[in-house]
Amino acid sequence: MIETIQIGGVSVKRTAALAPMAGVADRAFREICRRFGACYAVGEMVSSKGLTYQSKKSAELLVTSGEERPVAVQLFGDDPLTMARAAELALSYQPDVIDINMGCPAPKIAGNGGGSALMKRPQLAGEIIRAVAGAVDVPVTVKFRKGWDDETVNAVEFAKIAEQSGAAALTVHGRTRKQMYAPPVDVEIIAAVKRAVTSIPVIANGDVTDLASCLAMYERTGADLVMIGRGALGNPWVFREIDAYFSGAPLPPQPTLEEKLGVMREQIALACAYKTERVAMREARKHAAWYLTGVRGAASFRHQAGTLCTLADLDALIEQVLERQTIQREEEST
Incomplete structure (x- = not known):
């Protein structure tokens, strides 16, 4: 039987989850990945300001379906009160979890103080997490990076603040904002976060593309769960293979x-x-x-x-x- 982890009161199989990817991980793709064995999925990031200003486009990104559960919706922003209000509004879409994006490296997000820019302001990040966690009755999780750049690697400090501020789970992408999506992910920083955080699950993200790299990520980081992003693009079968392995079932053939x-x-x-x-x-x-x-x-x-x-x-x-x-x-x- 596959092990499970707890994100607050939400039970998630310990296989592989689908990462949030703006403009990519939409409802259709999430449903396909869940059907092929992704244990959990996080939706595309939604602007807290856009949601509170009643943006139709922002609201549409929050729509989920029963086929996706357990599923999280993801919010970004840099104001605690706005983020808390957005989280309250997001509850009407009945997510199992609300995830806070503190790792997006895109200039239009980080340049406006959201996403990975919050790695430079860990105290503000903590205020945001506390505000959101205090506003909703579902688990609140946080996705962040190794740090802003090589001179400001602060993932461990950041993780401790997030844990103390009420986060129910943490997802760590093992690159700095400056590194974007290259070079290879730093598994040691994810392992360090896992050692530092003792009361909530730590989810590892970066460079997982198949069963072998998934198993290596688990082994090298000690993470509670592995999350796959770009490795699933055009390849939802990666989840089928991983799920079969952890189920003790024969590995399925490659898709024709x-x-x-x-x-x-x-x-x-x-x-x-x-x-x-x-x-x-x-x-x-x-x-x-x-x-x-x-x-x-x-x-x-x-x-x-x-x-x-x-x-x-x-x-x-x-x-x-x-x-x-x-x-x-x-x-x-x-």
Whole structure:
């Protein structure tokens, strides 16, 4: 039987969770990843100011479904009162957990005092966590980084403040804000946070792309849970493999091309149903490119994916990919 961890009163299987990714981890993608075995998912970050100003776009990002549970919604901002009010508003969408983004490196977020900029103001971060935790009756978690830069590595100090301020779990991305998403993640800083934090779970994030790297992350950090972000793009099957391993089941075979294309089509069709075809297809271009990685002739197909406007366009692309595969098989058999 798979072990579980507790995030407040929420029980989560100790396998692998889906990380929050702005513009990527939407409801459709989360549902697909959960179906393939992701034990938990965190939604796209939502502006606390936008939510309190009744932004329709912000509110739409908070919509979740029963298929995703347990699921968290994520808020960002740098004002405790605004964050607390936004958290109260977010409760109407019935999340299991509210996550606070204190790790986003994007200039438009950090440059305005949110996201990873709060790594430079740990006392303010603590005030935000206390305000949010005091405003809602669901667990409040925090996602942050190693530090702002190599001269200000403060993840351990930051983690202790978050723990003392009422966080129910911490997710650590083992890079500084300056490093963005390279070089390789620092597993030692995640391990140091785990040793320093004793009363709540620590979740490790960064560079996990398959079963082997997931197991290595658990072993090297001692983390309570592992979270996968970019490694799941076009690859929800990574969760199936990890779930099978921890379940003691035989490892599943790698997906066939037909399965990849079928799941890609299902995910994008779901997104169209949730967002309208016009909006979803524009966002689907990058997802299609990720799903097509490794396919023969991928470069030209990914270029074509960048022009998708309708589901009919996607169906035509899928047909071309399958036709190319059929021709290649025939050539190889002669």
